[in-house]
Amino acid sequence: AFELNHPDAMQGVVGLVNIGHEVTNVNILEDGIPVLTRDLSVGTRRFREDLQREKGLASEEAERVIQGTSQHPDLAGYVSARGEEIALGVERAAAFLATASRNAGGLSRVYTTGGGARIPGLNDVLGARLKVPIELANPVQRLRVKDDVFETVPVDEVAPLLMLAVGLALRRAA
Template sequence: MVFGFGMPSVLGIDIGTTSIKIVELQQEKGRIKLKNYGEYIPPSSKRELLPVESGFVSFFEEGIATIIKEIIREAKIKTKDLVLSLPVFSSFFTLIELPLMEPKEIPAAIRFQAYQYIPVPIEEVVLNWVIIEEREALLENKIQVLLVAVPKDIIEKYIKIAKILGCNLKSLEIESFAEARALAREGGPILIVNIGGRTTNITIVDNDFVRLCHNLDVSSFDLTNALSKRMNISFERAEEIRKTKGLLKETDTLVTPILVPVIDKIIFGVEEGINAYLSKNPQKKIQKIILSGGVANMPGLTDYFTSRLAIKVERANPFSEILYPPVLHETLEAIGPSFSVAVGLALREFLEKK
């Protein structure tokens, strides 16, 4: 879902709740090539600079712009055009059905329906929508529309960041839509589980359209925090144990029993999302699950998801169809799950041209 501000860009910037990631792509002889990438993970003393989920987005635009400038400087990035991500928790999503009508009548009908579904005054949000051409719906003389709304004050914050940077903001895009572009490039339905630093996003994509977007209040922070409290160790030590031992059977027998209840909360949310989607699309079947976010690399996580859900599960690899020097292969495979949104943002303009 894109809120457009002009022609395509090659710089994707993912402003997350615990880090900022940048990917620069360029097109060369019909192929998309990785030109540069960078990441900033702030110390705990500066975490307040990043967006915080508390029913709204709260951050210091000047602080974030300063961080991005530093990443751009260190990576020697020259591109001025950019696409920024909007967090899922700042947005409102709903899938609505309209009777079959003339294209020119659709905008007014959508705005009328929006009053029933958007929990804030329509005057305070920017509306966008995608018409999903489902054969079954068309046979019933209906139109399926994915409606998205983002508060205007939030959009203004991101526009301000671009102005401070002195960059040309081409578009803003909700992170789940960018991630879907980077990861779900085939048929579907495909379910993406992005376990982030503060929240988990669940997205179902089918034939290039986002069909469901759900946000869970469970994250990598909860996994590490559970280890820290139960094992009476520092948060930093708990983070190291989570990353290195995870759910491997041969590791410390104390770790898995602590992590599993938190992971099961995520799996329960995934099951709820699947059931909600299949209840409206009984003829469909989730083809696979893609795990993204830094937690996707946790040992044993992919196998645990597979055993619990009986669906093919794989780690995200947003760089799989992008050209890059072979020497970067191992590094990009490792960081790939964390860079899915940034890659999708940078890809947006190239793929929109096709």
């Protein structure tokens, strides 16, 4: 799904960061080939639990804040703290690759996906720390789909959640 929808990412060293509920998966690709994978023990659950614990929000309200459907004045602080944690994991993975491989250049771009990729301000925090462009990966960007498929939910809202499912659907039988 990533290769099909982001062919420009198949050159150089790029990061693909899937921010899930429990875990963030960091994949570093060199010329389109996965060369390093790391799992970070931070996901959207940690963002939500921080808001619940420190601001007394109910689980449902904290989830709405994380999803961007509700606003909270303190969200930026939590996004910054957890975003730094994710960025540090990406930095370490890229640094390890740079020292382990003579051919690998520096990270040129990072694509985010998963439910956490939609957290308001997170991509900005990652970009500021990593000093590379951050782009929300869209696994359906170049796919032809029926007009009514995304009728009830905007494609931009759901696309980051579909990377794994679309990738599996596009696999060819071995």
